[in-house]
Amino acid sequence: MAAKKSAPKSAAKAVKPAAATKAELPPKVQKAPRAAKPAATADVVVIGGGHNGLVAAAYLARAGIKTILVEARTELGGMALSGDIDGVRAPMLSHTVGRFRPRVARDLGLQGKVKLVEPEARNFAPHPTNGTAITLWRDAKRTAAELATRPNGEKTAAGYLKLDGRMRRVGAYFEKVLDGIPPDLDGGKSVAELLAGFAFRAPFTGLEEGDGREILRMLPMSASDLVNEYITDEHLAALISWRGSRYNASGPISPGTGATLLFDSITGDGADGGASGETVVAIGGPGALISAIADAARGFGAEIRTGAQVTAITERDGRVTGVALASGEEIIAPYVLSTLDPKSTLLNLLGVEATGPELRRRLRATRNTGVTAKLNILLDQLPAFPSAGSAAEQEVRLRGRITILSDILGIERAFDSSKYGEMSDVPVVEAMIPTLIDPSLTNDKRHLLSAVVQYAPVDLKGGWTADARKTLADRAVAVLESVAPGISGHIVARQLITPADLQSDWGATGGHAMHVNEGFDQFAQWRPLYGIGRYETPIDGLFLSGAGTHPGGGVTGAPGANAAEKLIRHLRRAAE
Numbered sequence: 001m002a003a004k005k006s007a008p009k010s011a012a013k014a015v016k017p018a019a020a021t022k023a024e025l026p027p028k029v030q031k032a033p034r035a036a037k038p039a040a041t042a043d044v045v046v047i048g049g050g051h052n053g054l055v056a057a058a059y060l061a062r063a064g065i066k067t068i069l070v071e072a073r074t075e076l077g078g079m080a081l082s083g084d085i086d087g088v089r090a091p092m093l094s095h096t097v098g099r100f101r102p103r104v105a106r107d108l109g110l111q112g113k114v115k116l117v118e119p120e121a122r123n124f125a126p127h128p129t130n131g132t133a134i135t136l137w138r139d140a141k142r143t144a145a146e147l148a149t150r151p152n153g154e155k156t157a158a159g160y161l162k163l164d165g166r167m168r169r170v171g172a173y174f175e176k177v178l179d180g181i182p183p184d185l186d187g188g189k190s191v192a193e194l195l196a197g198f199a200f201r202a203p204f205t206g207l208e209e210g211d212g213r214e215i216l217r218m219l220p221m222s223a224s225d226l227v228n229e230y231i232t233d234e235h236l237a238a239l240i241s242w243r244g245s246r247y248n249a250s251g252p253i254s255p256g257t258g259a260t261l262l263f264d265s266i267t268g269d270g271a272d273g274g275a276s277g278e279t280v281v282a283i284g285g286p287g288a289l290i291s292a293i294a295d296a297a298r299g300f301g302a303e304i305r306t307g308a309q310v311t312a313i314t315e316r317d318g319r320v321t322g323v324a325l326a327s328g329e330e331i332i333a334p335y336v337l338s339t340l341d342p343k344s345t346l347l348n349l350l351g352v353e354a355t356g357p358e359l360r361r362r363l364r365a366t367r368n369t370g371v372t373a374k375l376n377i378l379l380d381q382l383p384a385f386p387s388a389g390s391a392a393e394q395e396v397r398l399r400g401r402i403t404i405l406s407d408i409l410g411i412e413r414a415f416d417s418s419k420y421g422e423m424s425d426v427p428v429v430e431a432m433i434p435t436l437i438d439p440s441l442t443n444d445k446r447h448l449l450s451a452v453v454q455y456a457p458v459d460l461k462g463g464w465t466a467d468a469r470k471t472l473a474d475r476a477v478a479v480l481e482s483v484a485p486g487i488s489g490h491i492v493a494r495q496l497i498t499p500a501d502l503q504s505d506w507g508a509t510g511g512h513a514m515h516v517n518e519g520f521d522q523f524a525q526w527r528p529l530y531g532i533g534r535y536e537t538p539i540d541g542l543f544l545s546g547a548g549t550h551p552g553g554g555v556t557g558a559p560g561a562n563a564a565e566k567l568i569r570h571l572r573r574a575a576e
């Protein structure tokens, strides 16, 4: 079936990042256009109405700070919005919300406002060629019991339990790191102090003998080396390692993907992501969470404007003075907290006089090549996945993520293409069927299939033409067809969003799902860069937040909360 639509229907006026040459122009182009009406004033302008911007605005307003949030698109949510496919509200990009920080939910009074469902089956992995499948259950013992029936299964089951236990303990430890502001490591410290500081000085509590040592060893490793120490079953090793590269321009063999895998294993209080990773969906889609955060922010007194694209952060003598909007309006504020990706904020919205050539050079060198596309499909019925067993069994096993890959080298081959500006011949597909958990999304026998498709580089050779979009969507459907024969015949509508769309329609420079590539070198106070990794910038009054800052991407709310708390502390100190 031909692609029904290749760009999001609800996309507001495109958010076009300034061309590189424009970003280098002297600051006179950054001056706000003449305001058509008297400028609005605020204590803080928050740029970006993704979940992090909304969280930040809510924290600021809760602290009594006059806050205006400006979002370029007509709808809030950024990469966590619910959108429209053929009249059905679907998770347009992000589909799970299980990493949202419980403390943020508590602080903003969100409990009970959004219904979250965590299926027993977290990840079902049908093998694309041999007809077998693995299910990773929330209950690791149940997983191990099924793994034990595979060839060499006793060893695999024991290895899985050992790895899962270690990942859960390490995840629980890192949970403390997520909610903290990375420490300042300057001032002639020793390597031991740097390492302790890197671990945010949280005591190694809750860990078993050797875990603390292991954390330092595991972080710089590749996800595949880390997992292969415990697992020899190739399909299972690939399935677990994959989460070290998901959303990122890296493969399971890339160094530092061990850190990404461990961070992805952190979930809520108790941090039980483990080797299976979290799978939690919001009833009503991610948009329900977004509405709840927006309501909280408004309830605390924040003003939220949509269809308000920022064209410049205005500053005078290295001190922020507000923002200029595409409408010609100016908002005057002594503080700006931007949740856009760091390159958009510091290279595109500010001139070289404000940021300086050295910071620009270092920022340009950060890696943010987007490789993650999204395919949303509306189906006229639930497709059959024979390796999931009987129809009743399928309904249980298919409620979590459905990850289609074969082995580590298969993922690496898919990644290789993207290094050369090509899309994978056989992309990795990680799908969900949210209507199995939330039938209210379609309210009839139709189902939604929401699929992350990787690798599809933002700078595809030849560009993202209609043909290229169709090719990628067809390749992803072929992967689905390999495990759900006949699925193509049930497609009513499909919608592809490429990293190039993330760049043009969501304003993310590089079209990266996490704004900045994740990995050990772009992590903690090195996210996005050492020196601006603690939310403050060299421009007085400008704070960075969003997925490109600690603790990174995903629907966590943590960068928004951490940056807002830092700014609130700064304002309180300034008022003393």
Ligand SMILES: Cc1cc2nc3c(=O)[nH]c(=O)nc-3n(C[C@H](O)[C@H](O)[C@H](O)COP(=O)(O)OP(=O)(O)OC[C@H]3O[C@@H](n4cnc5c(N)ncnc54)[C@H](O)[C@@H]3O)c2cc1C
Pocket: 015, 047, 048, 049, 050, 051, 052, 053, 070, 071, 072, 073, 076, 077, 078, 079, 080, 093, 094, 095, 096, 097, 098, 099, 247, 308, 309, 310, 311, 339, 340, 344, 372, 373, 374, 452, 502, 505, 506, 507, 508, 512, 513, 514, 515, 545, 546, 547, 548, 552, 553, 554, 555, 556
């Ligand atoms: C295909 C895909 C699938 C994903 N799946 C998951 C998942 O299942 N689970 C998960 O946890 N994470 C997932 N993610 C990652 C997650 O969605 C993002 O990392 C996260 O939502 C980023 O939130 P944010 O608020 O930091 O930034 P964003 O959501 O990017 O928000 C930034 C906002 O700024 C706005 N903006 C841009 N430029 C301007 C401007 N000049 N003026 C005003 N506003 C502007 C944008 O429109 C946007 O709304 C996925 C991402 C993608 C792309």
